[in-house]
Amino acid sequence: MAGLVRHPIDVHSLEIYLARQLPQAGLPLEVKQFGFGQSNPTYQLTSVSTKRRYVLRKKPAGKLLSKAAHKVEREYRVIRALETTDVPVPKVYCLCQEESVIGTPFYIMEFLDGRVFEDAAIPIGILDWEMSTVGHALSGLAGLLLPYYTARLQSRYFRTDAFLSTPGLPSPQMVMQWYWGVAGWDLQPDMEWAVAFAAFRSAAICQGIAARVATRQASSPQARNYAEAFRPFADFAWAMIQRQERGQKIGESGAKL
Numbered sequence: 001m002a003g004l005v006r007h008p009i010d011v012h013s014l015e016i017y018l019a020r021q022l023p024q025a026g027l028p029l030e031v032k033q034f035g036f037g038q039s040n041p042t043y044q045l046t047s048v049s050t051k052r053r054y055v056l057r058k059k060p061a062g063k064l065l066s067k068a069a070h071k072v073e074r075e076y077r078v079i080r081a082l083e084t085t086d087v088p089v090p091k092v093y094c095l096c097q098e099e100s101v102i103g104t105p106f107y108i109m110e111f112l113d114g115r116v117f118e119d120a121a122i123p124i125g126i127l128d129w130e131m132s133t134v135g136h137a138l139s140g141l142a143g144l145l146l147p148y149y150t151a152r153l154q155s156r157y158f159r160t161d162a163f164l165s166t167p168g169l170p171s172p173q174m175v176m177q178w179y180w181g182v183a184g185w186d187l188q189p190d191m192e193w194a195v196a197f198a199a200f201r202s203a204a205i206c207q208g209i210a211a212r213v214a215t216r217q218a219s220s221p222q223a224r225n226y227a228e229a230f231r232p233f234a235d236f237a238w239a240m241i242q243r244q245e246r247g248q249k250i251g252e253s254g255a256k257l
Helices: 011-021 072-082 137-155 161-165 172-183 188-214 223-227 230-245
Strands: 029-034 042-047 053-058 092-096 106-110
Touching: 011 029, 011 092, 053 072, 072 092, 072 106, 137 161, 137 172, 137 188, 137 230, 188 223, 188 230
Parallel strands: none
Antiparallel strands: 029 042, 042 053, 053 106, 092 106
């Protein structure tokens, strides 16, 4: 849900820009900020006259920890490229790389009326493409399966273990069998390392959130919960590696599904 604006933007300057770049926006605008998301501040723009809604995503204000982070420009390009495919994405309208408008680069896309999915249901539209990239084939699958292995660990911080009781939810083993059937690749010998990598990756992401909390650049009001999770994620990943070195499989000696 959108509500209190925690990271103010220059609405007047934004409206001047949109009058040229998106005249159908229906100025003036009512601006609210979404509470979900840990990286880029995201806002709901509502036309006062037409009530039509849009979404604005921008980089955080201030000096960023890394030039490789918060790539809203890349996110815009990926979503725009996917518009003509079967991947469910919102329509994007414009990308502004001039910091003079609201202080940082930003882009605007259509508002999709739905909910933020933290369970196993199929999404209406896939919005967050900031971290999309080309990498090892197992990396994406390991990221998909990671919540199964860390659900009870995460529940201490994010309360996400409820999804395990979702009717019809496939098991990790079933997902790997599906993958094997399509790719012709038996994943079992490599999956432990891949999931450990995904856990370390989550630890690194949480550490980045912790840094943004410290510099008051965190986008979400729940950011502190994620910031406190980076060490447990790292410890969990290291324990998985140690078990693998001892010849144990995930799920043995404390790793819970």
